[in-house]
Amino acid sequence: MPRSIFSYIHPAGSFGLPEFKDSRCALCGNLDMDCSCTECEHPVAVDGGEQRCGVRGCLEHLLDRELLARIEILDARLENLRQEAARRETPTLPCPECGEVQTVTIYNNGPYLCHGYFYAGDRHGWIRKGRY
Structure with missing residues (x-):
């Protein structure tokens, strides 16, 4: 299916977007229209x-x-x-109550809680729950 700069060009009489979940090449993984095989x-x-x-x-x-x-x-x-x-994993600042350091990963990007505190990033650190 040809594409324009701004969107997909659909044939006359077709309505809605094409179904993309099954239209990937099994070998290269690209969409069928972008398949390089x-x-x-x-x-x-x-x-x-x-x-x-x-x-x-x-x-x-x-x-x-x-x-x-x-x-x-x-x-x-x-x-x-x-x-x-x-x-890309980064450690949190130590918890103000217990001193525990948690690891911020891309798989679990928060929220980080410890002893009633919420970790708001390096800039704000640990904030008491209910004060943000």
Whole structure:
């Protein structure tokens, strides 16, 4: 489906937005309209004759070594993203009552509570619950 600068261009008579959740390429993960995969050249039998598969991002005819290479690339990307998430973790200031330091992660960005205090970030620190 072609896109304009500001929105998607829909064919005449179509209303509403297209359903995107099932329109992703199984191999590259991009939306079908942005898929960078080539068409599968694997021969298949169709009506007694032989044709090429022609599916973009075909997993069925992907060679084992290509599948393994794709898995290793994605594992490396995922590990790099997890390392970046761990790098972005920051400790809170110590709780004014017990001195406990909590870790602010991207998975759990708050609220942080301890002994009736709410952590409002480095700028404001711990604030007594009900005084903010």
